[in-house]
Structure formats: C-alpha cells, structure tokens
Amino acid sequence: MSQPEGARASAEPAARVEQELQLYYWMKLIRAFEDRVSRLHRQNKVLGGVYSGAGQEAIIAGTCAPLSEGDFVAPLHRDLGVFLVRGVDPGRLMAQLMGKETGLSRGKDSFLHGGDMKHGIFGSTSMLGSSLPIAVGAALKFKMKREKNIAVAFFGEGASSRGDVHEAMNFAGVHKLPVLFVCENNRYAYSTPLEKQMAIEDVADRAQAYGFRGHVVSGNDLLAVLDMMERVVPRMRQGDGPSLIECKTYRYRGHSEHDAALYRDKEELIEWQSRDPIPLYELFLEKKGHDIKRVREQVDERTQKVVQEAVDFAEQSPLPKPEEALEDLLAPSGSPAPKAK
Amino acid sequence: MEMTYVKAINSALFEEMRRDENVFVMGEDVAELGGAFKATEGLLQAYGEERVIDTPISEALIVGAGIGAAVLGMRPVLEMQFADFISCAFDQIVNSAATLRYRHGGRAECPIVVRAPSGAGIHGALFHSQNPEAWFTRVPGLKVVAPATVYDAKGLLKSAIRDNNPVIYFEHKRLYRSIKEDLPEGDFTVPIGVAEVRKEGSDLSLITYGGTLGQSLDAARIVEKEDGLSVEVVDLRTLLPLDRDAILATARKTGKILVVHEDRLTGGIGGEVAAIIGEHAFEYLDGPVRRLAALDTHTAFSPPMEEFILPSTNKIVGAIRSLAAY
DSSP, rough: OOOOOTOOOOOOHHHHHHHHHHHHHHHHHHHHHHHHHHHHTTTTSSSSSSOOOOOOOOHHHHHHHHHOOEEEEOOOTHHHHHHHHOOOHHHHHHHEEEEEEEETTTTTSSSOOBGGOOOOBBOOOOSSTHHHHHHHHHHHHHHHHOOOOOOEEEETTTTGGSSHHHHHHHHHHHOOOOOEEEEESSEETTEEEEHHHHHSSSHHHHHHTTTTTTEEEEOOOOOOOOHHHHHHHHHHTTOOOOOEEEEEEOOSSSSSSSOOOOOOOOHHHHHHTTTHHHHHHHHHHTTOOOHHHHHHHHHHHHHHHHHHHHHHHHHHHHOGGGGGSSSSSOSSSSOOOOOOO | OOOEHHHHHHHHHHHHHHOOOTTEEEEOOOOOOHHHHHHHHEEEEEHHHHHHEEOSSSSHHHHHHHHHHTTTEEEEEEEESSGGGGGGGGGGIIIIITTTTHHHHTTOOOEEEEEEEESSSSOOTTTTTTOGGGGTOOOTOEEEHHHOOOOHHHHHHHHHHHHHSSSEEEEGGGTTTTTTOOOSSSSSOTTOOOEEEEEEOOOOOEEEOOGGGGHHHHHHHHHHHHHOEEEEEEEEEEEEEHHHHHHHHHHHHHHOEEEEEHHHHHHHHSHHHHHHHHHSSGOOSSSOOOOEEEOOSSSSSHHHOOOHHHHHHHHHHHHHHHHTTT
C-alpha cells in the first residue's frame, strides 16, 4: 500500500516501514470484512453458515504475510483472512459468500469451501482436520520435486481431536515434510470448552510425540506470531521438517452467526477483547513513531472502500443458472502430455 | 505375453510410472514387501523410495496426502491393502476428493487412483471379503471401475491413472492368480464408462462385473449345452458412470435380464441396473429383471456359510433356468 500520512519518518529501509503498515492494513481489512459479512448475514444477504474469525486476525496476517506465492495453504472455516492476504479479489470472495456465479466455487458451496488454487489456497470441507493429510500431501510433492515451498495447514484445537490430524502429523514427522501446522486454539469446539476436549493444556505438546517441534505463541500478538514464523519457516524451507505453532486466541462471536455462545462466561469475552490484536499492534506502531490516529483513519477509509466495492461487486453479480448445478463435477478425461523420465 | 491378473496390475503401474514421472505409489507395505498381494512388486527397485512410499497404517492419510499431491499436478496411485479398509478413508474419498472440483468451481482437479483389493471366496471372513463398491457408486465426482479380466485389469488401471478425476479401482482378490491371459505388447488402455459384451446371446442376458464374470460365463456355457439356451453376458467394467447404452441394448435384445454380482443384494449395483431397464426398456421385457447377489448378511467365515452366502456358477445356472422358464 502507499504510505498513509502519519507514517513514521525513519532511517530504516522504507520496505520495513511499509511492511509494518501493510500488516496493520491486513488485520484491519480482515476485521472490516468479517464485520461486514456478519452484518450482511443479519440482513439475509449472506446465506448459510457464517463463521466469524473476528479476534483471530493476527494469526492470519502473521502467518500468511511471510509466505511465498508457491506455498500451499489449507485454511479452516474461520480463516476468511487467508483469502484476502493471499491476494484473492475481495469481490470474488464476497460473491462466494453470497452464492454468486462470480464466486470462487461459482455458487457450488458456501463460505470458505471454495478454494482458489491459483493463489495456493485449498478449499477445506466441513470435516475439520481433514485438510491436514491433504496439506501433508502437498508438502510431499514439494519434497519429491525439490521445491522450496511449504504447505500450511490451519486447524483448531477442536479439530486436533480428530484421527486425521494424528495420521497427518505422524506421517509428516516420519518423512520430515515441509508442512507447518498452525493451531488456532480459541478454547471452544463449538460449545465444548478446552478442558472437555483434551487432558493437556497445549496442543503444541503433541508435536514432540511426532518427532518435531511445537511452539506456543499468543495468537493475539501479531509480532509474536511473526517472530515465530521467522524462526520456523526458513528452517523448514531448508528441509528441517514440520513444525507446529499453536496460537492461543479467542473468537468473539459464536461458533457461527446462529450461535449466541451463551455457554461462555461474559467476563471471559471481555478479558479477551481487552487483548484484541488490533489495538495491541497499534500500540506498537505508535511506539515506533507513527501518528496512529491519522494512520488508523486512512486505513479505515481504505478498508471500508475495499469492502464496499466487494459488496457492490457481489451484489451486482448474477446468481448461477439452476442447471449449472450439474457442471464442474468431473474434469475432462485424459492426462496432459507427460514429462518423460 | 501371458500374465496373471495381479501381474497385469503390476505391469500397468510399471509402465505408467515410466511414462509419467508424476505417477507415484503410496500405501501400506507397497515398497519393500511389494504389497500384501505383490501388486507393487519390483516398483521400489525400479523407481526408488521417493515414488514408492510405504506408509504407516493410516488410510485417511494415504488418500488425503494423495489428494494434496494431486491438486499440485501429481498422479498418485493409492493402495488400500484390503478394500475393507477403505472405510477408514471414506471421508477423504467422498468429501475431500469427490467434491474437490465442484467446490473449486471447476478450477482444480484431483487425479488420484485408489486401488482396492476386494471380494470374497477366499475365506477372508468379515473384514477381508468385502465388496464396498456400492458405497461409492452414488457419489458424484468419482469414477468407479471393476475389471474382470487380465486385459481390463491393465487397460483400466492405465485409464484410471491418466484420468483427471478420482477413480476407485476395485480389483478382485480371487482373480489375482486364478486367471491368466496373453496380453499384447506395448501400450493399450480400456476406456472408462464402456461395458463389454463378453458373449453374444439371444434368449436372456446376464449383466455382471468383477468377480462374477467368470462364473456367469461358465453358467452361460452350461445352460447353452444342457438346455440349448442362448445367453448373452455383459461385463459392466465401469460401475460409475454406468454404460446405460450397453445395458439397454442387451435388455432390448433379449428381453430377459439377470443381474449378477458378488456385492450384497440390497443397495447393490443390480438395483440401479434394474431401474434403468425398468424405466427405459420396460416394453421390451419378457419377464422380471432378476438379481442374483450375495445374501444380505456379512461374509461369514466358515466354508458352508460362505458358500451359502455367495453367488456361484450353480446358483447362476439355477437363476437362468428359472428366468428362462418365466
């Protein structure tokens, strides 16, 4: 992004200043997009299940911003921000949520199940944790083809109870595959609290059992997430094997928009909101010398514009024709010309 | 070159791995051991451990990882050690793989092959005898094949590997070393979605596939000799998509249809075949469409029970005679 007024004057490289503002922009854009989606859902403009990731933006911005174009990312159902940070057109993403022809899945599936392989994003299913073996397979390909890319699989602490997660981590450990497991531990699997999901405190502890390192970071602290990525990812690209980063966080809204989340203590929500990733990062920007008030104003203006344009695009997009429901099931047969060995 | 059914599978893998460096094999005991049935024997020595991968006992991982590699352009051939274990990978097949292209708006592909050694008649009992094809034949986005001959075992596997969609390849364990055929040298394929008339006839049609083709042909010859009945035998070869034209052609030709399969009766392919004929060739029928299939129970271990449950040449002969007399 072009630097807003109020950006700090610095002797540091301009790229560095730009990057710290870009990260702020991503978090603000994700939050603005999420909030708008929740509102659109209340207005019946976005149908189906809506799974807000509000409160968890630092994890997405912190893990996705440092990734390369050829990396493979399997987001979970709450990771709308992955699409934005990976460069998917916000209009197409909004169209996806509205079931429009211009959406990622051309109306075939709701919310985040429509991936975008052009941007290295694999659309997950609702079977949480099932994308971990798939990310492992992507990493296997990278290793077989001597590519320096990594695969990133997001999962919740809820999904960590599934067998697929065990199978994926075990195999990744055996073969030292370049796959990064990012656990977004938001303390609830729908309504079920952490202590009824697992007998240990940290999902990261399990990594050791699979022969690789597990790390715990505050998922609400963008700098902590970034710092961890810097420590872990370059090593992975050098063939150091898998890693697990567990990000402790909290979702502000219910499991879905249909869920009032009455099973949670109000105090708990307030406590976590007081650790909101965005003001925390603003504090950092301010300490670094930015005029945060002016930066915020301009970033807000810009994110509102991007979101509004996305909504306009999606609303103006046509719905798919009913008979298109029979399209996209099967690919034309026959493999492309193979490469000779 | 004369070879067995299992050797034909091995030969197809060998040739496809040579043809396309993106083809690789993954499963339990496929590398060092060469597979529980030796279908992957020699591949490790020829192509190395990066392309012939022994996995832990993790069926969901095997298929899931195959999917991840496939969306990035690889062509994995994934072995379920026994078709019975495919249930452990069911979610990855029917949810992750079958919906993949659909939910990506046609912009991603999943060219995986899941090889599943299926079938009874080898005293395999409840968990080594299953014919789970009908769990998959109602899932859009998949293709399902079940070769019954040595030639088809090779040709259909090659087509499956080259297909840009997830293909479930059911290979019948009883056929592995019990049938042999002289195969042509060089590359050949068998198209997916096309049935084959194995024997022409005019009085009655048997529609079958996989493990019961041999029994059906034997039964047809017996009634031809002993009863003077001219029986047509159609081998479906592909179970999804079904070759409706071939099914309707034989129904219109003979007017009497007996569907035979080793999978259980209820919910089996036979029901779908009967429905297709009932809907589109009713006026050509000379009698009810009948089905002969495994009884609606589990494949019991003890020989008298196993025989009682499964179709056999004698049972098919009986069913032909009954339908012919209708």
